[in-house]
Amino acid sequence: MSGSLLGKDLLGLAGLSREQITTILDVAEPLKEISERKIKKVPTLRGMTVVNLFFEPSTRTRISFEFAEKRMSADTVNVASSGSSVSKGETLVDTARNLEAMRIDMVVVRHAGSGAARFLAERIESNVINAGDGTCEHPTQGLLDLLTLRDKLGSLEGKRVCICGDVLHSRVARSNIWGLQAMGAEVAVCGPRSLLPGAVREMGTGVQVFDRIEAAIEWADALNILRLQLERMHGGYIPSLREYNRVFGVTRARLERAPRDIIILHPGPMNRGVEIDSDVADGPHSVILNQVTNGVAVRMAVLYLLAGGRAALADAAKQGGAA
Amino acid sequence: MSAPSPKPLLLKGARLVDPSQGLDAVGDLLVVDGKVAAIGGTIAGPDDARVVNCAGQVVAPGMIDVHVHLREPGREDVETVASGAHAAAAGGFTGVCAMPNTKPVTDNQATVGFVKRQGEAAGFARVYPYGAISLGMQGETLAEFGEMVAAGAVAVSDDGRPVENSHLMRTALEYSQTFGIPVVEHCEVMALAEGGSMNEGIVSARLGLKGIPAEAEEIDVARCILLAKLTGGHVHLCHLSTKGSVDLVRWGKDQGVNVTAEVCSHHISLTEDAVEGFNTNAKMNPPLRTQRDVEALQAGLKDGTIDLLVTDHAPHHYDEKEREFADAPNGIVGLETALGVNITWLVETGILTIPQLVDRMACLPAKVFHLPGGTLAKGSLADITVFDPRREWVVDPSKFKSKGRNTPYGGRQLRGLATCTIVGGRVVHELTD
């Protein structure tokens, strides 16, 4: 019922081994070429139905998944809903079961509640890919960040990566921490203490904390700069975006004082002038657009690795009926 | 009870444990006309007495759980006074105090009287209603303590929420002294706890769930102790969950403040690790904390800083718990697992002896809340718990008498089980196997 490498679902990077992550990245690598062809399609997932179930609005992630699915020849259905199951009438359980009754193969789910992807995966037989659940994980983002870093740095073993910004509320940060640690990188975070989890130093195999961006720049081989959400200001975590940029903003001047060429990543969308200045985002060290390209390849790899091996489905197809 | 007087009961060969009399010896106990007629030694009962062989069993004053939610009026779909009282009896309890966060809130004599009568009609464990501290539990104006007490309320609480306004809390502590009742506080600073769904710590950081820091409870614990000190009133602190809270209560008692405290069975047995996998049956308020907190709570029970064991029995509908973690309601049931959990984690581990456990589950609840029972002295009310402290059993939520099935102990093996529960001389529960 599942690809044996990853099991039935991809819910997060926590608990994935270095071998598993390396395999996903290795599979993604040759898939990049497909997006460069004139006919950007391979027939691999032909006949499979994938539902993009997005309870939180998202343009870039959903589009990236849609491209990945379509380029693998899968049939894609987008379901957009907003709000939690409580406020919207149909529970997550019911949504899941309804989808299952329509015999879909895979669900890509984004939801505002941490643990929602696991909740779904435990209740339906289809493969579930977590496209972001609350503040818990965003595994495909973590993977594309790892692939982008690997492209630039070679191996990740012993490399130093600092995640900058609102780590407390970030699922991207968490997935990155688990993935980087699994690949043997050293991980640090940099941001105002009010936006870092109290127990951050003990996360996984240990995370360093830098209180000032200058110290992080001095230390790191790469910076993964998180988007600062405006709600954090309303929530009273920081006094103003202006101060955030003054103290923590990654500016060209700060980067120029770096002892080495630092790679700049950002999951997007960017708040230019807040966490990252335009001349950095568009500058020579930025791999932000590579991240986007790699995102499609990584998602294709994940779809591919979770698919197939369904003997029952194949038998039913041979008999000419639906399973 | 309007039923005719039950037949006399002769409990033979039990380990009689009654801390109120300093009793811990093997012997018999005779119940006649709903009262303890004789206790200790060998007793030859009247001919028409029903003889119950209690070899290997402990016979103790009936256990009383001063913190349960019976959901009636308003949520009869998840529990009623009757089903809750039945669950209590099945767990070995002869009495429970029912929290007032019902719909409508139990903040007046009519609702208090209703809950009391529902309990009497059910005929299982005795049900002592709480009244709310404030009208509608809004935290603004005092409810009518006098009227509620006259209708049967034994204490006041806004449990589920703290009384945020310190002036109101002070006034409640002063006013309660007129009626000799404790003011029972759910300790939580809402501004620190808002949006949180588990303990704030490494597990919440890892799972990406907003956490509730220990200080959210401890700050209110400190406030209540100081207000009790100021007013001389009796404050009873609900479901302590942190080491800091235990330390503060210890300080308060040293200062001579009239503060008492309780701890739930789940807080002395489980930690935040039970939330792993986003298990909503490990979600309650206050949340499960760390091993360090568990040990401090156990020590607090042992040295008497914490007076009582309770359950905070909080049934929820399966559908409500079958949700994303942050959206699921707080609370687990506890009446039918409490004795087993307490014996497994406190007695088997040597932290409490059986008499000490009985003290904290039967004698002290009666004493602290001025309730009848808590003793087996000759002539006292025959509210009795008979239990087998060595019996092993596996928790099967589908067999609960409670309508709620939301327990984290499902499938676990526990040691210790009530075999016979007697209220006013009537057997309201007994094991058939």
Next chain:
Amino acid sequence: MSQTTNVVLNARAVARTISRMADEILELNDGSDNLIIVGVQRRGVQIAERLAEVIREREGAEIPRGALDITLYRDDLQTVGPRPVVGQTHLPSALEGKVVVIVDDVLYTGRTIRAALDELADFGRPARIMLAVLVDRGGRELPIHADVVGKRLDVPRGGRVDVLVPSLDQRDEVVLLGAST
């Protein structure tokens, strides 16, 4: 059941066979104009390299080379599951007007070549496609036919043909593994 291993072509025999195959390709194409040699991953790529080398010696012409990985075009994803290792696919130029020689090590059921034809179709429309294989072991499940064959082999039931190449296997030969009682 024990396995017998039989070296059907040793290194020198392989070299001679490849040499003859190159000649046949040039004969069929009437020279080396517009030729593109595309090897099927993985060992087909090695054979393609060697063919191109022979043609370079013969004609003095450098034939453009490509590689095709057909993993994503397989028709057995549902039954067998994904194969994690997907190799590189690259083609040297647009295919219009070209003669593409697909090169593989062993031709058996024909499904690999079907997948290769599908994949090539996604890249363009060559003037002609030819198939050159080092070993044809029969057992076709699809109507696929090789234009240039190195060696025809009859493989007994339960047997297998392996083409071993220096860069991957540190050996240069074709072996037949037969099951025998």
